Structure formats: structure tokens, C-alpha cells
Amino acid sequence: MAILEVKNIEKNFDNTKVLKDVSFSLEEGNALAIIGSSGSGKTTLLRCLNFLEKPDKGVISVKGETLFDASIPATMRDKDLRTKRLHFGMVFQSFNLFPQYTALENVTLAEKLFAQERPDFRQRKKEILDEINEHGNALLKQMGLEERKDHYPHQLSGGQQQRVAIARALALKPDILCFDEPTSALDPELTGEVLKVIRGLAEQKTTMIIVTHEMAFARDVSDQLIFMDDGVIVEQGDPRQVIDNPREERTKQFLTRYTQG
Numbered sequence: 001m002a003i004l005e006v007k008n009i010e011k012n013f014d015n016t017k018v019l020k021d022v023s024f025s026l027e028e029g030n031a032l033a034i035i036g037s038s039g040s041g042k043t044t045l046l047r048c049l050n051f052l053e054k055p056d057k058g059v060i061s062v063k064g065e066t067l068f069d070a071s072i073p074a075t076m077r078d079k080d081l082r083t084k085r086l087h088f089g090m091v092f093q094s095f096n097l098f099p100q101y102t103a104l105e106n107v108t109l110a111e112k113l114f115a116q117e118r119p120d121f122r123q124r125k126k127e128i129l130d131e132i133n134e135h136g137n138a139l140l141k142q143m144g145l146e147e148r149k150d151h152y153p154h155q156l157s158g159g160q161q162q163r164v165a166i167a168r169a170l171a172l173k174p175d176i177l178c179f180d181e182p183t184s185a186l187d188p189e190l191t192g193e194v195l196k197v198i199r200g201l202a203e204q205k206t207t208m209i210i211v212t213h214e215m216a217f218a219r220d221v222s223d224q225l226i227f228m229d230d231g232v233i234v235e236q237g238d239p240r241q242v243i244d245n246p247r248e249e250r251t252k253q254f255l256t257r258y259t260q261g
Contacts, residue, residue, distance in 0.1 A: 001064065003028040003207055004049075004176055009058035011044055018044045019055070020231040026176070026224070029205035033212055033222035033239060037254060041231040042211045046178050049209070050088045051081050062087045062175055089169030089177045093184050095161040097153040097168075103160075104149040107167045108136040114172070139167035143197060159190035163197055177201065179210045215258060219243045227251045 002025035011019040019041050026032050034042050047053040049060060051068070054076065060068040067084045069075045097106050111132045115121055121128060140149050143163040153161055162182060169177055179198065183191040195217050201208060202221045212218050218225055218239055225239035227246070235248045246252045 002026055003063055005059070005061040006049070007059040007061075009045070009048060009055045009060070011041075011048055011053060011055050018231050019048065022058070022228075022231075022233055024226060024233065024236060026207065026209065028207050030223040031202045031206075031208040031210060031221060032224045032226065033210045033218035034226045034228060035212065035215065035218060035254075036228035037257075040228040042228055043180050045228070046090070046180050046209065046211060049176075050090050050178060051084050052090075086172055087175045089172065089174035091162070091165050091169050091177070091179045091182050093181045095153070095158070095165045095185070097161055097164060099153050102150050102152055103140060103145060103156065103164045103167075104133065104136050106153070106164055107139055107171050108132050110168070111135070111171050136167070136171065139170055140164070143167050144193075157190060158186045159193040162186065162194050166194075166197060166201075175207060177206055177208045179208065179212070181211055181213065183212070183214060213258075215243060215255075227254065229254065 004026040006025070007023050009019050009022040010017070022041070022045060024032075034045070036042050044053060048055045055068065055070060057070045058068075059066060059070070066072075066075060067087065098109070101109065112129065115128050115132060118128070137146065137149060140146055143166060145160060145163055145167070148156060148160060153164075156164065182198065183194050186194060191214075195214065198208070198210065199221050210218070210222065222239045224236065225242045226236040227234050227242060229250050235242055235246060235251045242251065243255065246255060
């Protein structure tokens with residue numbers, strides 16, 4: 001059974017149709033790469049999955065639970081958005097770290113805020129916060145940043161900041177980790193360290209959706225690949241098949257432009 005099912009998603013901004021009848025599914029433990037030119041709808045799709053945007057039509061389900069159905073008003077209540085977002089960890093193009101917090105504080109902030117809502121928080125405050133800090137330290141160690149936990153964002157390279165952002169996205173143990181062009185804000189020499197982390201997550205069977213322009217990475221690391229153009233899924237399937245032997249003319253044109261550019 002698919003961990004994520006997306007059916008007939010549409011999204012309009014004024015009179016512009018940005019997503020047009022987008023449907024796909026994702027199996028647990030798989031990595032899905034989404035490629036396409038700027039303006040093809042990739043980022044908007046991720047924002048709809050994370051409920052940063054509300055689709056105009058369609059259905060989004062995780063683990064068999066319908067999180068959103070445009071035909072059912074009860075699934076569109078704003079008060080439920082925070083809970084729904086917990087299914088998706090989001091890593092943005094920009095790092096979006098809080099400059100006044102250390103790496104460890106950035107990673108543990110959300111978990112500590114949620115912990116305050118626990119009925120036993122006041123009685124077990126120190127124990128709970130110690131457990132959260134231990135979890136945060138473990139995530140930073142996984143990112144290769146154990147010795148940088150007390151550094152502030154301005155003391156970290158772009159690659160290190162993005163790895164902190166990945167640790168932060170993992171902190172609440174989302175069902176699906178989403179990346180929106182995670183290397184686009186990085187210098188070429190820093191891109192490899194972030195891709196290495198994502199490759200490691202794929203090897204650990206972390207369920208992921210990766211919007212990327214790194215074609216070789218998408219081909220080698222993902223289990224499934226989608227090519228989008230003008231708000232629609234033009235082609236999807238095995239990454240090597242789609243990239244090396246595309247069936248659709250629009251896919252061929254995009255890949256030709258990419259390799260020549």
C-alpha cells in the first residue's frame with residue numbers, strides 16, 4: 001500500500017492554472033525525484049502537500065488517511081493544518097534557520113514547543129528536554145555536524161546550514177521528507193556534501209520527495225521520477241528509463257535543453 005496518494009490535484013492563482021490534474025503515489029521507503037523547468041509547478045506541488053497552499057481540487061492521503069479532499073469541507077479546516085503538516089518534513093531552497101539560535105536549538109525548537117503541550121511536561125520538564133536535546137544531538141551527528149552544535153547560522157557554511165535544516169525537518173519524525181531544490185542556494189563545492197546526506201537517507205529507506213535539477217543524482221538515487229511541465233505530469237517511471245530513454249517529446253526537449261545548457 002502506498003504511503004502517499006495524490007489524486008487529481010489542481011491549483012490556480014487567480015486565472016493561472018499552476019497544477020492541472022496531478023496524480024501519483026509513493027511507496028514507503030522510496031525516494032521520488034521531480035524534475036522540470038522553472039514554472040512547471042514543482043514547488044507549488046510540494047507546498048500543496050505540506051498545506052502551505054490549499055489545492056482547489058483533488059485528494060491527498062497519507063497511510064490511508066484522507067488529509068485533504070476538496071469535496072469535503074471538513075478536511076479543509078485551518079485549525080487542523082498544524083497536525084497535517086507533521087506528516088511532511090520540509091527542506092526549502094533557502095535554509096530558513098533562526099539566526100538567534102544555535103544549530104542544536106534550531107533542530108530542537110519545534111520538538112520543545114510541542115513537548116510543552118504534553119500533560120506530563122511540568123512534572124518531567126528536565127527529563128523531557130534532555131531527551132529532546134539528545135535526539136537533536138543524534139541528528140546533528142548523523143549530518144556530520146556534531147562539533148558544530150553550538151554554532152550560530154552565521155558561523156556555518158551554506159552546506160552546513162542546509163544540513164542543519166535537514167536535521168530540523170527530521171526532528172519531528174515525519175512520514176515523508178520533502179526537498180525543494182535543496183542545493184540551488186549553494187556554491188558548487190558545497191552541493192556535494194548535501195547530496196551525500198540525501199543519498200545516505202535514501203540508503204536508509206527514508207521516504208522522500210526531492211525536487212531537484214541534479215539530473216545524475218535523481219537518476220542514481222531515486223526509485224521513481226516525475227517530469228513536470230506546465231503544471232502537468234508529462235512522464236513518470238523508473239529514473240534511468242525516463243532520463244536516458246524518455247518516451248515523451250516534451251521530456252526529450254527538456255533534457256536536451258538541460259544537457260546543452
